[in-house]
Amino acid sequence: MSNLPADLKYTKSHEWVRDEGDGTVTVGITDHAQEMLGDLVFVELPEVGDSVDAGGECGVVESVKAASDIFCPVSGEVVEVNGELADAPETVNQDAFGEGWLFKVKLSDPAEMAGLLDNAGYEAVLAEEEH
């Protein structure tokens, strides 16, 4: 099982969320997600200023195998996107929890964070999928 950082929150749809402590969060896809997708060839991100809803589609990651929607884990306004990914989508494969982050959101409802999974909860999701 991959090592899941304990300071992140997770979704069943394989996104991760890091609370930056200033009312914003950083969002990415998990290492498991990038592994399942295989080599990424394209990442479509929301635009800065977009308002996003928790559970709504807000981007696409495309690999040689499949294109998969990114679901926004939280609601709010997009304040920054990882522009490096346009030319180097493979960064997500190489460092899903770090340099391969996707975008940052200014939370409109910080209480939503409590509804996300912790690393043990996400590990249980992965174990169930394995089964």
Add this chain to the structure above:
Amino acid sequence: MLIFEHSRPGRRATAQAPLQREETPAIPDAMRRKRPPRLPEVSEMQAVRHYTRLSQQNFSIDTHFYPLGSCTMKYNPRGSNALAMLPGFLARHPLAPESHSQGVMACLYDLQEILKEVTGMQAVSLTPAAGAQGEFAGVAMIRAYHDSRGDTARSEILVPDAAHGTNPASAVMCGYKVREIPTDADGDVDLDALEEALGPQTAGIMLTNPSTLGVFERRIAEIAQRVHAAGGLLYYDGANLNAILGKVRPGDMGFDVIHMNLHKTFSTPHGGGGPGAGPVGVSERLEPFLPVPLVAYDGDEYHWVTEKARPQSIGRLSAFGGNVGVLLRAYVYARMLGREGMSRVADYSTLNANYLLKRLTDAGFEAAYPNRRATHEFIITLRREAKELGVNTMDFAKRLLDYGMHAPTTYFPLLVPECLLIEPTETEDPETLDAFVEAMVRIREEAERTPDKVKTAPHSLPVRRLDDVRAARELDLAWQPSAAEG
């Protein structure tokens, strides 16, 4: 090697050279090109050898077993081609008057009737020029139906997660939002999730039955009842019609609209991406919206039915009556089979699939839905091989090419990890199916003993393993002369 790379200045193929130079004085000087186009300069023999070699490098149904799941790569009978290419058909002009086109119109009318009968629908239009356009037409009719009733608040199309990717795409093209419905562990639609998703916003549901999981949706009658109760319509994706041809009819299951892939079920060529044909069939309430033209018969003569008689039609989808050459091939195929032959298609396509599934599982491969009988196709998962041997589905697929077989569909549907979706079709004999099992077993043995041989396959084809990641990231499709050639 490209034909351009064979080129040498001044080399000619007289057989292909124009007999005389055309004078085109009407084109103003400013619009004339300054330099001649860069065309390959090759001899007649070089051209013949080049294209013959390319055709020999092809994998096709005419040369190889081609069990590409959900694509129904069955044999395309030569008889269909021969009859569709009779001089009377080839020489016909689409603008010829009806009185000069009675023969071809009779064939098209009969094909409409045959497709109605075999799908249980009220009416059929042949004009959509491909399966994807048939899907678009189907969803456009759902939209037109709701709009005609002033029922404009319906904004969602439900699509099971096992669906073909074209389904959500067609729904979005018609302005709908897509809501995904999960599948349960046995491959049926999750009814609780369906119930939760249904509401006054539901325009319809798009289903493939049998699904792309290779299993028949057992609760289709209940699904139809619930969707209709919510005011939605049912769309049948005809991708897997082969499994039920002449056995069960989508119209009887409660579907309101269906598209058919003639290149799958009715054995017209898949060739080169087209031309295709994706006729649509509808229940009574959608009939006014069918795309035109249709062919009608008054007991004496055949007539084109156009917008004049069908003001509510979603309109025209192609020039004239669709890809008539393709439709004629399907017509000949259907007539050759007859009613009993059609149900034999279902018999043998499911028999072949179940035989192959049984033999593969007996050989130790893992079925994705072990509790279900296969329809005309089935899924095995190589997750165990991937985990224990480090040889994944793509490696197996590439190695199969070395064994002279086209790979089954890989990594689709997305629900099943490391999957192969295998559809042998009814036109393969038991020896071919046995050879496929043998190839799979041998590849697994190779994976145990010499995994690199499998991971670097193919070895015997004109090109080795392609770097599909680099190809997608650095898309480069146009030939450019090298700098030296200027």
